[in-house]
Amino acid sequence: MTPSFHALTVRDVRRETDDTVSIAFDVPADLAAAYRFAHGQYLTLRTVIDGAEVRRSYSICAGCDDGELRVAIKRVPGGLFSAYANGNLKPGDRVEVMTPMGRFTVPLDPEAARTYVAMAAGSGITPVLSILKTVLRREPKSRFILVYGNRTVDSIIFRETLEDLKDAHLGRLSIHHVLSREPDESGLLTGRIDRAGVAELCGTLVDPAGVHAWFLCGPQGMIEDARAELLDRGVDPHAIHAELFTTGIDPTRAPAPVPHPVVEHSGDAAHITVLLDGKRKEFALPFDGEAILDAAHKAGADLPYSCKSGVCCTCRAKLVEGQVEMAKNYALQPWEVEAGYILTCQSRPLTDRVVVDFDAT
Template sequence: MSAPSFNAPSFHPLTIRDCRRETADTVSLLFDVPPELAERYRFVQGQHLTLKTIINGEEARRSYSICSGVDEGELRVAVKRVEGGLFSNHANDALAPGMVIDVMTPMGRFTTPLDPTAARRYVAFAAGSGITPILSIIKTVLAREPHSQFLLIYGNRAVSSIIFREELEDLKNRHMGRLAIHHLLSREPEEAGLLSGRIGADLVRDLCAGQLDAASVDAAFLCGPQAMVEEVRDALAAAGTPAERIHLELFGTSADRRPPAPAKAATDGVADGPADGATIAILQDGKRREFTLAYDGDTILDAAHRHGADLPYSCKSGVCCTCRAKIREGKVSMAENYSLEPWEVEAGYVLTCQSRPLTERVVIDFDAP
């Protein structure tokens, strides 16, 4: 299955058709997509949407993964309440059917192309709300690759916190022999009838000593907190899963975390420009905008917004990849990168929410595919 052709990300007002309570602290939102926008909101399994609204007089935007299968004919995301979370609490307490919210067109590369003739072996490790993109991937794989098999390891605190529990059980029952699911609970005794413990390297090693042949895994999808994801990734790689077959998506980082300002003598060299700052040129929608930015000042994304540019962004944590752009001239330092592939970095792509200038002039292209 091919991904949708490149279009610059853009927001459109969509009406909420349904708000469904998935658990006590998780709601899923179903959006109405008008026919004229259907192509723009066509998505690939594993992608996410960025939602934008005004809360307490200020703009707030967050990314949430699509939980629908590609062939289900709906666009739905799940939002789990986070303690102190501005947007997640608003979504769980205030959003209702009939309300209109700004929704960015689908983005994300937490996916792999599918082949209806293939007989592949997939494995996924998810924790908590990390099941959301995994559910979309599972449903789409089972529908579009009838000869493929899927193993899901899903960790939660308790039975009551298992998001999409009934839907997952229904999928397992409808695809007997093709979908296996193992639930792990960290705060409930084994009497619950499910396994206890947490997802980590020891669990991966136990699986690889039994039912999971790591070397034969065609695609592994890991979604959850950073520590879990990195531990599982390393354990799978050590057991023989090729690194290029392991796909990562993180959650749990603060949307307001600001990347630290680098010292003048950054690891890739002293800034090659005047002391007062660099000239930044932003290319977007065929237009050019220029401004001056101190080497140890704001990130390029934040500075561009201060100068009137409406650039795409969501998490500002280096996770969602919404602010991805290509360096056409100059150099930057990137504080964090949890979403760009190595080939993208090599090709000159950066996350502008994490980038600051290192040279006297930097030209950044948001129109690059």
């Protein structure tokens, strides 16, 4: 199903921490199927702030069986949408919400007895909360280990919810908080979730060989450290699932031109064809010009996107003809790249003709 926006009404705004709110939306009955989500997926929200359209993606924090559609939004310095959501959104407001997307998830089996491990930092808990709630509900024989990093106790998002879940699932859910700014807090680990911390986790809390799936969600450095340590310990790379929240890239800036391999072409511009919802849009794009996504929007194609940083994967499409160069890729898995998928927000043409298909799944 091609992702699409619908205006949803805000049903509830809940203050989770001083700088984080969770927002629940009313979903009309005729849109219930379109907004049915998998644990670990996200929503892209769209609104107009100071006369300009702003889009941001936020992970769903509700479990699949909670009966609600809810995201968490942490205010970040300079964040237009996060500041707006934390300070202005209220019940009854209408927000354009894209249908759920994302692959930070795994299939579940109600008969399975598995072990899952998640490592999250800060707002990285948001999709992990959806995942662990759903696992605990739908796989009653499985257990879940959460390692959650924050600065202080007060900054722990969903702290009470997590404690309630632990009490309700004794023996199946274990939670280990890691604090970087409160070393004297009794009973809690200190420092950050880095490579040394992951090594300690594997040596004391869990045997990596017995883990069915690992979920890593947080800043780039944490994910890279954790992945490297797990791979060195022989963990199957297909069992490691990562969702990147920060890369240091300014999402308001289009990607700058990057050097690319020399490819033979006959002119100064490529002929681009974009397929979406069975329709095609064709336009010319200079080889030293902007990314395919930006050019397509200027040509009148309403393509799905959110971050424009190569992180969220909303603009993913399949390259069916020609060659492109991707400036950044933080979202596509190796098998997707091998299968021909690209991030159109980061891709520029290398050949005279390029065809990308948003309808390919």
